[in-house]
Amino acid sequence: MMDVGCGPDDFEWIDRGDAASIAFQWQSRSARTVLEGAFEGLDVIVQGAANIEKRLLVADMDSTMIGQECIDELADYAGIKPQIAAITERAMHGELDFAAALRERVALLAELEESAITRCLAERIRPNPGAATLVRTMRARGAMTLLVSGGFTAFAGPVAERLGFERIEANLLEASDGRLSGSVSGRIVDAKHKARALVETRDALGLDPADTLAIGDGANDMLMIEAAGLGIAYRAKPALAAVADARLDHHGLDALLWAQGIPSAEWVA
Numbered sequence: 474m475m476d477v478g479c480g481p482d483d484f485e486w487i488d489r490g491d492a493a494s495i496a497f498q499w500q501s502r503s504a505r506t507v508l509e510g511a512f513e514g515l516d517v518i519v520q521g522a523a524n525i526e527k528r529l530l531v532a533d534m535d536s537t538m539i540g541q542e543c544i545d546e547l548a549d550y551a552g553i554k555p556q557i558a559a560i561t562e563r564a565m566h567g568e569l570d571f572a573a574a575l576r577e578r579v580a581l582l583a584e585l586e587e588s589a590i591t592r593c594l595a596e597r598i599r600p601n602p603g604a605a606t607l608v609r610t611m612r613a614r615g616a617m618t619l620l621v622s623g624g625f626t627a628f629a630g631p632v633a634e635r636l637g638f639e640r641i642e643a644n645l646l647e648a649s650d651g652r653l654s655g656s657v658s659g660r661i662v663d664a665k666h667k668a669r670a671l672v673e674t675r676d677a678l679g680l681d682p683a684d685t686l687a688i689g690d691g692a693n694d695m696l697m698i699e700a701a702g703l704g705i706a707y708r709a710k711p712a713l714a715a716v717a718d719a720r721l722d723h724h725g726l727d728a729l730l731w732a733q734g735i736p737s738a739e740w741v742a
Contacts, residue, residue: 583655
């Protein structure tokens with residue numbers, strides 16, 4: 474490691490055998506490159522020594538906090554999941570304008586019974602491993618937790634309640650006479666809105682940028698990830714992984730508590 478200018482300076486277990494903190498003298502980006510290449514099957518998060526424990530968590534919902542894309546699962550109840558999922562995949566890779574792609578997909582859901590949302594939540598939507606532990610532990614330690622989604626409040630509200638988030642930002646599906654109208658109301662929660670929500674919440678709380686943690690999986694999360702003190706790409710699309718401070722490819726979301734120096738004995742299960 475000295476050859477690339479990142480000599481290790483100190484080593485400390487956070488949880489013996491599972492997570493460790495290694496201090497480096499300089500060149501943290503070089504340290505990340507070396508460590509990611511040296512340890513297969515491990516997640517490496519390299520960050521500055523200050524502001525390790527974060528005071529604000531801003532997280533994407535679909536394919537991040539939960540394992541599904543809600544609009545794709547909802548489309549299955551209308552018998553058009555492959556058609557909508559193909560558009561979702563392109564949007565998450567950054568190949569389509571997000572707002573236009575969202576409106577196109579929502580229009581295809583017109584006339585679907587609104588009760589399909591309740592069924593979908595009960596039958597399809599499941600948190601990703603460690604999601605609730607991450608959120609509830611950070612909240613118990615005084616951090617603000619915000620769920621931001623390019624999906625819908627009808628899903629984000631119940632998911633936020635289940636996981637322990639304090640606030641949500643998501644899109645509002647329109648419905649009439651018990652059926653979806655095929656449109657959304659008001660502003661679209663796109664990449665710019667997600668980043669703005671992070672910055673505005675951070676500033677309202679009087680936090681330093683380094684006090685913030687953001688996590689997402691797709692191109693729609695790029696601006697938010699770049700605005701955070703620590704931006705994490707979770708099982709992410711290449712476009713997001715390229716700009717994130719670190720990737721979480723192997724461990725559950727609760728590993729981000731280790732990244733904040735919090736041992737598992739202090740986690741809220």
